Amino acid sequence: MPPSKITGILVDNIVATVNTVIPLLNELHDGFGPPFILAISNTAVSLMCALQNMKRNKEECCQLTENIHGIISAIVNLYLQSETPGSLPPAMLEHVGKFTETLHKIHTFVEAQQDSNKIKQFFRQNQMSALLKDCRTGLQLALDNFAITSQVTLSHDINEMQTKTRRMHAELPRIDFSSLRLHNFGSWFFHVPNFEQVPDKIFYGRDSELTQIVQMLTQQCAKIAILGPGGIGKTNLARAALHHPDVAAKYKDQLFVSCESATTNVEVAGLIGAHLGLKPGKNLTKSVLSSLAKKSTCLLILDNLETTWEPLNSRGGTEDLLSTLTDIPHLALIVTMRGAEHPAKVQWTRPFLPPLAPLSAEAARQTFNDIADYYHESKDIDKLLQFTDNMPLAVDLMAHLVAYEG
Known part of the structure; x- marks a missing residue:
């Protein structure tokens, strides 16, 4: 069979499988409105249209899109299995947000393959190469984050998932939203893509x-x-x-x-x-x-x-x-x-917030102690803090290192 026909069949299969999970995203969005879900749905629909109209780099485009069905299925399944209806833990929500960004980049790359102007292609070659690299990196990260191998996509029962989503949606009016709080995040959790506690x-x-x-x-x-x-x-x-x-x-x-x-x-x-x-x-x-x-x-x-x-x-x-x-x-x-410079062309509210300085010695010690509270010898804590210059990120990393290594 000619390569062009094989690619055409592969494209048709990718489009068909992705189209089976789009309704799941829409059901999830209609029922709970979680962050990123609508963006993933809209991007996936547009991406499938672009995939069918690509003129160049068809093999790369197919490689970038062949696992999207499995990733979306995994995301929906995470929501269906979550203890709190319609929400995910912040760490997992961060993975969903990163996948949304990757999906946008894939859409940008695939859409660019519709342009047959060779002059434009020549000048954009380096840009497209960098974008393709970002897409592959982000896609592999999503496969790892959602525990999907690149060779095998998920085999969830789509009809069963859709039925469960609709059932959860139907039960929505009976849910006490005041109880839908994750750790200490509060009600804003449903509006803000909060990436970590x-x-x-x-x-x-x-x-x-x-x-x-x-x-x-x-x-x-x-x-x-x-x-x-x-x-x-x-x-x-x-x-x-x-x-x-x-x-x-x-x-x-x-x-x-x-x-x-x-x-x-x-x-x-x-x-x-x-x-x-x-x-x-x-x-x-x-x-x-x-x-x-x-x-x-x-x-x-x-x-x-x-x-x-x-x-x-x-x-x-x-x-x-x-x-x-x-x-x-x-x-x-x-x-x-x-840095310490404000971008121009903006009427920044005054008084300006001064550039942040390192933490005080006491604040750094309190931060360190809260992360590695079992490490009680103050002289050793002081010794470790000398390496951080009281920079919050350095204090945090050092404290976690102590927590894991002792």
């Missing part, structure tokens, strides 16, 4: 910064930059503000978008669009702005934005995106970035 102990020595941010956010839809060197705790401080009861009470919609994988403002907009559940496209900036403008109140956190802001060739676009976002009056914005 942030214990209060992490914020020893950050009370003043947290108080200032909460006051700014509750008094107005503030625009705040959390700055400082790497490992200083910028992300954890942003999450602490997001989780604060006063902030959660004011902002009906909350989005935490990790931007370290983005290299341009268009990719940042794509990540925001994924969290909003928008259908993927070449440039989602207008769709993102329109969607955010329709919300009554919203807090948007762009974490690790330095990836797109530090390079001079992408800085202007990043600042333009921030400027248009801050033009939305009811949108509060927090960005976390390495």
